[in-house]
Amino acid sequence: MKISCRQFELELKHPFSISKFTRTSTPLMLLKIEHEGVTGYGEASMVPYMGESYESAAAFLSLVDWDKIQYPFDFKEMISYLDSLAPGQPAIKAAIDIALNDINGKLLNKPCYEIYGADPANMPVTSYTIGIDTPEVIREKLKDAEAFKVIKVKLGRDNDQEIIETIRSMTNVPLYVDANQGWADKIKAIDLIYWLHNQGVVLIEQPMDKNNLDGNAWLTERSPIPLLADEAVQRLADMDDLKGAYHGINVKLMKSCGMYEGHQMILKARSFGMKVLIGCMSETSCATLAAAALAPLCNWADLDGPWLTKNNPFTDPAFENGKYILKDLPGLGLTGITSDLFL
Ligand code: MG
Numbered sequence: 001m002k003i004s005c006r007q008f009e010l011e012l013k014h015p016f017s018i019s020k021f022t023r024t025s026t027p028l029m030l031l032k033i034e035h036e037g038v039t040g041y042g043e044a045s046m047v048p049y050m051g052e053s054y055e056s057a058a059a060f061l062s063l064v065d066w067d068k069i070q071y072p073f074d075f076k077e078m079i080s081y082l083d084s085l086a087p088g089q090p091a092i093k094a095a096i097d098i099a100l101n102d103i104n105g106k107l108l109n110k111p112c113y114e115i116y117g118a119d120p121a122n123m124p125v126t127s128y129t130i131g132i133d134t135p136e137v138i139r140e141k142l143k144d145a146e147a148f149k150v151i152k153v154k155l156g157r158d159n160d161q162e163i164i165e166t167i168r169s170m171t172n173v174p175l176y177v178d179a180n181q182g183w184a185d186k187i188k189a190i191d192l193i194y195w196l197h198n199q200g201v202v203l204i205e206q207p208m209d210k211n212n213l214d215g216n217a218w219l220t221e222r223s224p225i226p227l228l229a230d231e232a233v234q235r236l237a238d239m240d241d242l243k244g245a246y247h248g249i250n251v252k253l254m255k256s257c258g259m260y261e262g263h264q265m266i267l268k269a270r271s272f273g274m275k276v277l278i279g280c281m282s283e284t285s286c287a288t289l290a291a292a293a294l295a296p297l298c299n300w301a302d303l304d305g306p307w308l309t310k311n312n313p314f315t316d317p318a319f320e321n322g323k324y325i326l327k328d329l330p331g332l333g334l335t336g337i338t339s340d341l342f343l
Pocket of ligand 1: 230
């Protein structure tokens with residue numbers, strides 16, 4: 001197994017602001033693995049609040065004994081092995097998992113979606129995310145969103161209604177809301193949820209603090225629209241506590257350590273009677289195509305990474321009528337890889 005990696009600063013189209021802090025790019029570790037004559041690509045998107053960095057990713061890669069990973073891959077065992085090397089660090093573990101899934105598909109000459117039993121005909125539309133901003137900037141951002149059939153809106157401050165009214169003055173598309181744990185009072189939150197329901201909001205991510213299981217469960221009992229755990233769930237093992245506390249979960253490959261465990265989370269959610277949104281961080285076509293391969297198994301998709309960023313080093317995913325078009329290509333179906341990317 002031959003491993004190459006490349007640090008890559010993925011630039012955001014619009015600066016991402018949280019109170020006094022503004023971020024204009026996201027560090028990625030791009031990964032190339034060559035094995036049995038084929039090449040697989042993976043990606044770690046290391047958004048700063050998750051605690052991974054170029055340094056931690058490089059240090060983790062140096063811990064891996066690649067001879068321990070042999071084809072045919074046992075993904076469950078591979079993830080256990082990576083977990084045994086160091087706790088946490090789900091993004092760099094996801095990069096390895098995604099690259100190996102790409103190789104697996106290429107060696108089987110099958111697309112990853114087919115290997116996971118996902119039918120492209122069931123692909124949900126993908127939403128386009130609008131961050132917290134002034135009405136003027138929100139109007140600008142909405143112009144970039146014209147190809148999308150659903151808008152995802154970040155709420156959780158004191159101007160939630162103003163943001164929704166601004167968007168509603170411009171478009172009638174269905175809305176997803178991400179409250180990012182921003183609602184502290186459950187009575188106010190349920191009133192707002194009913195108001196949002198009347199405004200055409202069809203799901204809400206993480207209404208209250210991730211540790212407030214009772215508060216979120218109280219809302220779930222009463223909400224007319226699905227409430228989903230995002231910050232409250234990272235990996236498969238986190239799911240046992242959540243049954244009944246939410247209508248569903250937000251699976252992200254950068255939290256789940258990649259496609260294998262992301263798929264396991266989808267299956268477990270189904271066994272709990274829960275719905276699934278598959279989402280992404282700031283990601284290129286590489287990681288979002290990996291998520292798109294699982295998206296037909298989910299209720300909703302939020303895979304807008306390549307359209308929120310400026311310098312995707314790969315070809316943008318095929319996209320039509322607000323949906324990813326999964327191509328009949330082996331592995332991830334990633335194209336547009338330039339020869340200098342891993343020099
Ligand atoms: Mg979220």
